Amino acid sequence: xxxxxxxxxxxxxxxxxxxxxxxxxxxxxxxxxxxxxxxxxxxxxxxxxxxxxxxxxxxxxxxxxxxxxxxxxxxxxxxxxxxxxxxxxxxxxxxxxxxxxxxxxxxxxxxxxxxxxxxxxxxxxxxxxxxxxxxxxxxxxxxxxxxxxxxxxxxxxxxxxxxxxxxxxxxxxxxxxxxxxxxxxxxxxxxxxxxxxxxxxxxxxxxxxxxxxxxxxxxxxxxxxxxx
Numbered sequence: 564x565x566x567x568x569x570x571x572x573x574x575x576x577x578x579x580x581x582x583x584x585x586x587x588x589x590x591x592x593x594x595x596x597x598x599x600x601x602x603x604x605x606x607x608x609x610x611x612x613x614x615x616x617x618x619x620x621x622x623x624x625x626x627x628x629x630x631x632x633x634x635x636x637x638x639x640x641x642x643x644x645x646x647x648x649x650x651x652x653x654x655x656x657x658x659x660x661x662x663x664x665x666x667x668x669x670x671x672x673x674x675x676x677x678x679x680x681x682x683x684x685x686x687x688x689x690x691x692x693x694x695x696x697x698x699x700x701x702x703x704x705x706x707x708x709x710x711x712x713x714x715x716x717x718x719x720x721x722x723x724x725x726x727x728x729x730x731x732x733x734x735x736x737x738x739x740x741x742x743x744x745x746x747x748x749x750x751x752x753x754x755x756x757x758x759x760x761x762x763x764x765x766x767x768x769x770x771x772x773x774x775x776x777x778x779x780x781x782x783x784x785x786x787x788x789x790x791x
Contacts, residue, residue, distance in 0.1 A: 566603060567610050569785045570594075577772065577779065585741065585775040591759070593637055595782030597622060601629040603786060608634050616658070616780050620646040627653055639721075639780055641695050644668045651680050658683040658721045658761055658780075661696050663708055670712035681718045683761055684709075686743065688736040689725035696722065702743060703750075710752065717752075719759030719778075720744055724767050733767050734774060741775035 564572075577590050584590075596604050596615040604615055608631050617623045618640025627636065635655040642650075642659055647668045651657075660666060660682045673680045684706060687696030697705045702720075709717060722740045724733045744757045761778040763771025768779040 566606055566785065569787070570607060570610055570612055573781055573784050576769065580769045580772040584772045586777070588775075588777040590772055590776065591778040593639070593761070593778060593780045594785050595639065595764070595780050596626075596786065597640070597782065599782075599786045601626045604634060605629075605631050607785070612785075614655070616782075620649050623650055623654065648672060652676060652678060656681050656683065656718065656759075659685045659695060660709075661685045661687075661705075663705070666709050666712050666715055670715045673714035679714055679716045681716045683719045683721040683759060684717060685721045685723075686740055688722040688740050688762075691725055694723055699739060699743060703747070706747065706752070706755065710754070713754070717755045719757050719761065720747075721759075721761040723764070724762070724771075730767075730770060734770050737762050737767075737771050737774035737776065744775070 577592060581587065581590050593614045593616040594607060594612050597618045613633055614635050614637060616637045616639040623636050638650060638654045638657045639659055642657065642665060644664050651669050651672050669680050684702060685696040686699050686702050687694055688699060706717065709715060720740060724736050740762055741760060744760050748757050759778045760776050761780065762776045763779040765781050765783040768781055771779060
């Protein structure tokens with residue numbers, strides 16, 4: 564199947580699933596383009612797919628000059644504080660914030676430029692040590708510590724489910740993150756919005772949407788296997 568066919572199939576499945584989701588919200592698609600050439604990204608943009616997720620800072624830096632102007636990049640992988648300077652003003656959303664050191668560094672640079680940088684707090688819903696993210700029980704404290712940094716705008720939460728075939732376990736982890744999002748909304752923190760609940764990838768995005776996700780990160784089902 565072509566990239567266009569793959570994209571159309573994914574969009575159809577997203578829309579069908581959304582109709583019986585927890586919220587019925589519109590779902591934002593982030594096409595995970597890591598390790599795929601910019602030519603494929605530009606091709607997908609012709610079909611209306613404009614948001615792309617990358618895991619590595621260098622890959623974002625290399626791809627941006629070769630990408631069409633309407634393409635938006637999201638940082639979805641582990642971000643080191645010494646790499647913040649390369650992308651803080653070039654991506655539309657940093658989805659993998661799990662350390663206060665990162666928030667401080669982003670805020671320092673954003674304040675200097677008089678801009679605001681949108682972020683998601685990554686929550687470790689799988690409880691797997693190899694995955695990044697704030698422990699779910701520590702997320703409120705972490706969020707409250709972020710409030711001092713006025714040039715960083717918290718726009719929601721991101722989570723990655725466990726790598727398991729147990730769908731009940733996956734569903735429970737997504738449900739827990741949705742409940743956390745609702746809790747944060749009810750606390751009415753100043754300058755915090757829960758616009759995005761980013762959860763669900765190629766293998767579990769239907770479950771994620773059913774449990775309230777309004778942003779999914781899909782790579783393999785659109786691009787196929789990585790080229791390098």
